[in-house]
Amino acid sequence: MARLNLLEETRFEKLPVTVYSDEYIASVKVAQRIAELIRYKQGRNEKAVLGLATGATPVKVYSELVRLHREEGLSFRNVITFNLDEYYPMQPTAVQSYVTFMNENLFDHIDINRNNIHIPDGTLPLEKIHDYCLDYERKIESVGGLDLQLLGIGRTGHIGFNEPGSAPNSGTRLVTLDDLTRRDASRDFGGKENVPRKAITMGIGTIFKAREIILMAWSGKKASIIKKAVEGEISGDVPATYLQLSDNVEFVLDQDAASELTRFDTPWLVKDCVWDDSQIKKAVIWLSQTVKKPILKLTEEDYNNHGMAQLITEKGTAYEINIDIFNKLQSTITGWPGGKPNADDRRRPERAEPARKRVVIFSPHPDDDVISMGGTFIRLVDQGHDVHVAYQTSGNTAVWDDDVLRYMEFAIDFNRSIGQESDHLEGIYDNMRSFLENKQPNQLDTQEIRDVKGFIRKSEAIAGARYAGLDDDHIHFMALPFYETGKTVKKPVTDIDVELTIELLQKVKPHQVFAAGDFADPHGTHIVCFNIVLAALNRLRETEEWAQDCWLWMYRGAWHEFATHEIEMAVPLSPQEVQRKRNAIFKHQSQKDYPVFPGDDAREFWVRAEERNRETAKSYDDLGLANYEAMEAFVRWKF
Known part of the structure; x- marks a missing residue:
C-alpha cells in the first residue's frame, strides 16, 4: 500500500528522485555510495572508474570522501577518475581551473595514483582538440567505462557543459557556453567578460554509458530547472531531460531544490493533504491563479476539477473558504508598517503599540x-x-575599478583647488593606476x-x-x-x-x-x-x-x-x-x-x-x- 501511495505521489516524475532534508545529509549519503562502490571493487581486485563533477554542488561529497579516507581508511589506490569538463582556454594552475578545484577539494587529500586522474586539457592548441576528445573517449572505454557518474545541473539545464541544443548522442567535444552559464560563473572570474566562452566537456552520450548516474542539486536556485528536468518533456532546450531515457539515473536533492516538484509544490494534485491554514491559503491562491478568477468567484466546480474536492469535504463550502482566504489576504495589507496607533490590531500584521517604535x-x-x-x-x-x-x-x-581612479582624481583636484599639498595622494594614485592596468581577473x-x-x-x-x-x-x-x-x-x-x-x-x-x-x-x-x-x-x-x-x-x-x-x-x-x-x-x-x-x-x-x-x-x-x-x-x- 505504501508503495502504491508513493507511486501516486510521484506520478509526475519521470525518473527516480530522492529528497533529503538538507545538502549535508544528501552529500554524506552520496559519498557513502561512492565508498561502497570503491570497497566492492577492491574486494574483487578491480578498478573503480568514477566520473566527477565540479562546482559548488559536489564540494561536501568530496569533503566526506576525504574524511572517510583520513578517519576510516578508505583507500583510492584502485580508483580511476574522469572529470566532466574544463574551461577553454584554461591554465591548470589558474584559480578558476577545474584542475585546481579537484586538487584542493579532493585529490591533494587522498591516496589516489596521479596517473589515474583525467581532466580535460584547457591548454591545447585549437587544432588538436578534436583528436584529444576522441582519445578521452577511448581512455574511458579502455578501462571498462564509467562505473558511476556524478552530475550537477546548471540553470540552463546543462549537465557537464552540454548546453541547450546538445544532441543526446554527443561525445566529448569543444562547446560554446551559454550566456547564463557565463553570468553564473562571473563572480569566480571577476566579471563575465573574463569568463571563457568555450569549454571541453564530456557529451551526453558519454554520460549515458555510465552504469550509474547520480545528479545532485541543492537550494531553491535550482528548483525551477529541476522541475523541468524531472517532470518536463524531453527536449534539447533542457539537456538534463535526456536523463529520463536512462534506466540507471537518480536525482538526489535537498528540500529546497525539490520544492517546485508537484508532490511538494501542489501536493493536492497527487495525494490527500493535511489541510492546515497555510496549505489552504496556498492552494486557494493557486486555484485562483490557475483558473484566472478572483478568489470570491471560485466555485465548487473549480475546486473539484483541480484536485481540491477533499478541501471542500473537510473544511466547508467553496463560498466559506473563499471568504476566509480573502479576509486573510486583506488583513496582510497595511499602510502602517510600524503599526497603526490607537487601532484594533488583532487582524493587522503589526502591533499598534507602542505608537512610536x-x-x-x-x-x-x-x-x-x-x-x-x-x-x-x-x-x-x-x-x-x-x-x-x-x-x-x-x-x-x-x-568598478575605473570608479576608483575617478574618485581619486576628484580628490587630487580638490586638494589642488584649496592649495593643499597633493604629492602623497598623487603617488598613491599612480600606484593604483599601475596596479589596475596589470590586474588579473579576480586578483585581490x-x-x-x-x-x-x-x-x-x-x-x-x-x-x-x-x-x-x-x-x-x-x-x-x-x-x-x-x-x-x-x-x-x-x-x-x-x-x-x-x-x-x-x-x-x-x-x-x-x-x-x-x-x-x-x-x-x-x-x-x-x-x-x-x-x-x-x-x-x-x-x-x-x-x-x-x-x-x-x-x-x-x-x-x-x-x-x-x-x-x-x-x-x-x-x-x-x-x-x-x-x-x-x-x-x-x-x-x-x-x-x-x-x-x-x-x-x-x-x-x-x-x-x-x-x-x-x-x-x-x-x-x-x-x-x-x-x-x-x-x-x-x-x-x-x-
Whole structure:
C-alpha cells in the first residue's frame, strides 16, 4: 500500500528522485555510495572508474570522501577518475581551473595514483582538440567505462557543459557556453567578460554509458530547472531531460531544490493533504491563479476539477473558504508598517503599540535597504518611528575599478583647488593606476583600492539614508569582519560578527528589526548576514526582556520576491512613493546602469525593484483585492 501511495505521489516524475532534508545529509549519503562502490571493487581486485563533477554542488561529497579516507581508511589506490569538463582556454594552475578545484577539494587529500586522474586539457592548441576528445573517449572505454557518474545541473539545464541544443548522442567535444552559464560563473572570474566562452566537456552520450548516474542539486536556485528536468518533456532546450531515457539515473536533492516538484509544490494534485491554514491559503491562491478568477468567484466546480474536492469535504463550502482566504489576504495589507496607533490590531500584521517604535533595518550590502524596502523605509520615517539603518558589509568588491581612479582624481583636484599639498595622494594614485592596468581577473585589490571602493559605497549609502529622512547618527556602518577579505570568497562567520550585531541591537533596543530574507543572491552574503542577525537576537532573547518583544521581518526584492501565499505584510506604495523609492536607489551611483555582479537578471536594480513591486500589487489585484500601484512584501520570522 505504501508503495502504491508513493507511486501516486510521484506520478509526475519521470525518473527516480530522492529528497533529503538538507545538502549535508544528501552529500554524506552520496559519498557513502561512492565508498561502497570503491570497497566492492577492491574486494574483487578491480578498478573503480568514477566520473566527477565540479562546482559548488559536489564540494561536501568530496569533503566526506576525504574524511572517510583520513578517519576510516578508505583507500583510492584502485580508483580511476574522469572529470566532466574544463574551461577553454584554461591554465591548470589558474584559480578558476577545474584542475585546481579537484586538487584542493579532493585529490591533494587522498591516496589516489596521479596517473589515474583525467581532466580535460584547457591548454591545447585549437587544432588538436578534436583528436584529444576522441582519445578521452577511448581512455574511458579502455578501462571498462564509467562505473558511476556524478552530475550537477546548471540553470540552463546543462549537465557537464552540454548546453541547450546538445544532441543526446554527443561525445566529448569543444562547446560554446551559454550566456547564463557565463553570468553564473562571473563572480569566480571577476566579471563575465573574463569568463571563457568555450569549454571541453564530456557529451551526453558519454554520460549515458555510465552504469550509474547520480545528479545532485541543492537550494531553491535550482528548483525551477529541476522541475523541468524531472517532470518536463524531453527536449534539447533542457539537456538534463535526456536523463529520463536512462534506466540507471537518480536525482538526489535537498528540500529546497525539490520544492517546485508537484508532490511538494501542489501536493493536492497527487495525494490527500493535511489541510492546515497555510496549505489552504496556498492552494486557494493557486486555484485562483490557475483558473484566472478572483478568489470570491471560485466555485465548487473549480475546486473539484483541480484536485481540491477533499478541501471542500473537510473544511466547508467553496463560498466559506473563499471568504476566509480573502479576509486573510486583506488583513496582510497595511499602510502602517510600524503599526497603526490607537487601532484594533488583532487582524493587522503589526502591533499598534507602542505608537512610536524603535526600528533597525539591516542591509547586507549598502543598497539592499532602499532596493528591497525603500518605500517602507521612507514611510516608517514619515510616520514618526525611530528608524536606524545598519549596513552590515562595505560592499567593496562590487565597485568598478575605473570608479576608483575617478574618485581619486576628484580628490587630487580638490586638494589642488584649496592649495593643499597633493604629492602623497598623487603617488598613491599612480600606484593604483599601475596596479589596475596589470590586474588579473579576480586578483585581490590593494588595501588602498579596497578602501576607496568602500568609501564610495559608504558615501552612497549615507546619501540614500539621508534621502529617506535619517539623521547621520542613525546610520551605522558595521563592516562585519567575515566580509572584509577583498575577495569574492569570504571568511567564515565568527563570534565577533555576532557580538558586533548584539552591541548595535543593545544600543537601540528595537521593537522591529528588518533583515534581508532574499537568499537567492549570487554572492551568498544575504543568508550569512541574516543568520548573524538571527544568532544575535536569539542570544538576546535569553537574557533581555526587550528582545522578547522584538519582531523580525524579512524583506526581499533585490534578487526575487516572496510568493503571494507567503506574504504576511504587504505595504502598498502610491506612484509618488514609487518615485521616492527610485530616487533613493539612484543615490547608489556605482550600482547604476550595470553593476559589477548583476546575477542572472539583466535589469538594473531600480527596474527590478519597481517591476517586482508592481507584480506583487498585480497578484493581489488579480485575486480580487484593491488595485495598488506597487507593494513591498514582508514575512515575519517565527522564533
